[in-house]
Amino acid sequence: MHVYEYAAHDAVGLATLIRQGDVTAAEVEAAARRALDAVNPDLNALTLPVFDPAPDADPSGPLAGVPMVVKDSGPVVRGIPFTLGSRALRGAVAGCDLEVMRRFRAAGLVALGQSTAPELGLNFATESRRYGATRNPWNLDRGVGGSSGGSAALVAAGAVPIGHGNDGAGSLRVPASCCGLVGLKPSRGRVPVGPSGSSGSSGGGVTGEVGFGQVYEFGLTRTVRDCAALLDAVSGPIIGEKYAAAPPAVPYPTSLSTDPGRLRVAVSTLAGVPVDAQVADAAITAARVLEWIGHDITEAAPAVCEDDVVEACLLTAYSTGAAMLRAPIRPNPDLLESVSRVVLQEAAAARMPDVAAAIDAQGRVTRAVGDFFARHDLLVTPTVAQLPPPHGTLDYDAAGHTVRSWIRRILEFGPFTAAYNVSGNPAISLPLAQSREGLPIGVQLVAAPGREDLLLAVAAQLEQAVPWRDRVPPLSADG
Numbered sequence: 190m191h192v193y194e195y196a197a198h199d200a201v202g203l204a205t206l207i208r209q210g211d212v213t214a215a216e217v218e219a220a221a222r223r224a225l226d227a228v229n230p231d232l233n234a235l236t237l238p239v240f241d242p243a244p245d246a247d248p249s250g251p252l253a254g255v256p257m258v259v260k261d262s263g264p265v266v267r268g269i270p271f272t273l274g275s276r277a278l279r280g281a282v283a284g285c286d287l288e289v290m291r292r293f294r295a296a297g298l299v300a301l302g303q304s305t306a307p308e309l310g311l312n313f314a315t316e317s318r319r320y321g322a323t324r325n326p327w328n329l330d331r332g333v334g335g336s337s338g339g340s341a342a343l344v345a346a347g348a349v350p351i352g353h354g355n356d357g358a359g360s361l362r363v364p365a366s367c368c369g370l371v372g373l374k375p376s377r378g379r380v381p382v383g384p385s386g387s388s389g390s391s392g393g394g395v396t397g398e399v400g401f402g403q404v405y406e407f408g409l410t411r412t413v414r415d416c417a418a419l420l421d422a423v424s425g426p427i428i429g430e431k432y433a434a435a436p437p438a439v440p441y442p443t444s445l446s447t448d449p450g451r452l453r454v455a456v457s458t459l460a461g462v463p464v465d466a467q468v469a470d471a472a473i474t475a476a477r478v479l480e481w482i483g484h485d486i487t488e489a490a491p492a493v494c495e496d497d498v499v500e501a502c503l504l505t506a507y508s509t510g511a512a513m514l515r516a517p518i519r520p521n522p523d524l525l526e527s528v529s530r531v532v533l534q535e536a537a538a539a540r541m542p543d544v545a546a547a548i549d550a551q552g553r554v555t556r557a558v559g560d561f562f563a564r565h566d567l568l569v570t571p572t573v574a575q576l577p578p579p580h581g582t583l584d585y586d587a588a589g590h591t592v593r594s595w596i597r598r599i600l601e602f603g604p605f606t607a608a609y610n611v612s613g614n615p616a617i618s619l620p621l622a623q624s625r626e627g628l629p630i631g632v633q634l635v636a637a638p639g640r641e642d643l644l645l646a647v648a649a650q651l652e653q654a655v656p657w658r659d660r661v662p663p664l665s666a667d668g
Contacts, residue, residue, distance in 0.1 A: 366631025
């Protein structure tokens, strides 16, 4: 299989070819390895050499033989070292699979590498001091977003069709917007977070069960059908040592062809910070397309207090810092980036009233969003406020920040996403537009909790009406 043939297929397409016997899983894996070798020197999106051999995966799974990468966000893959993008974390090895990794294996997905992330995952730019800047295949001088930026770069460049990521304030949707991908943050509880097994042994003291329910595991894809197929493969609650593998009442791929009916769709481009005109226009245009399809459109947004979102996001920062402080060997502060040092200091100093105040803010945000979705079926917004920025714009190593000031800084770039981490609603970024400079622009859709089926059905309508599959970045594996 030639690399250009491999890169032309999405995950469902590759799985179908393998299942039909048109190509072997070994041939697909070989093409993926060549693709990764071709694009990574320019992208700087892998933290380790390509895995050889790849971790075991179920050859009978629904996505058997499909290549992917996993994010350096903690102990994800049993036996694989991880760093959380930090110079201070050395010698840590995952003692067991993250629960979502166990599900990736069961689906047959073949993990070939570990993708870059900012230190501790607390940035909307993937530019750690340990690994340097990960570059955008649409323009190497621009950032890929964060924190799942390495996965986004590799999926956008066609090196793999699926990239693992997680989302604590927008960390799947922001890089999806910056790199021209589909990025879904599932509903709270749809894809459990944490290590597999009852022992909770993660081999590094950082379990991934952070964020007070604001961190979500999933992945990045190039097509809506891949997003739906991946959600089908990994969603379901944990029951003892196993998870409920039965498909949902309406399988997500099936929901793509289901007419969602005439929906009450709200659109908003207001965020309390400047929003680039091209970015705002992309969201307005998406709403007009939905109106043309037959949905009812109004201008409205949840009555969420921006200060409450910031306060609630402190929970993720506190729990991330606390996880590092609980590690068997505490990180050397001199090797941490500036904001990480502050995160650990404030996490250590936080007391119950501080946590209670943040939980109260989480409740206020959740109630405001819940009230909104009692009167609307869908919300359309930009995903981020600006075009993918030049490297160095969001400098995580800059001195003088508190945790609150840093959260405010990154939310100036990505003000539309974090509220739905706090509230638990599903939200998806779709690559519906490009700027005059040829940079991707994402549009976010948000639905009520548990309504991924609705999000995916409408996403499929937009993918058909405003197709993006033929857009290929200048740096691509098929070039």
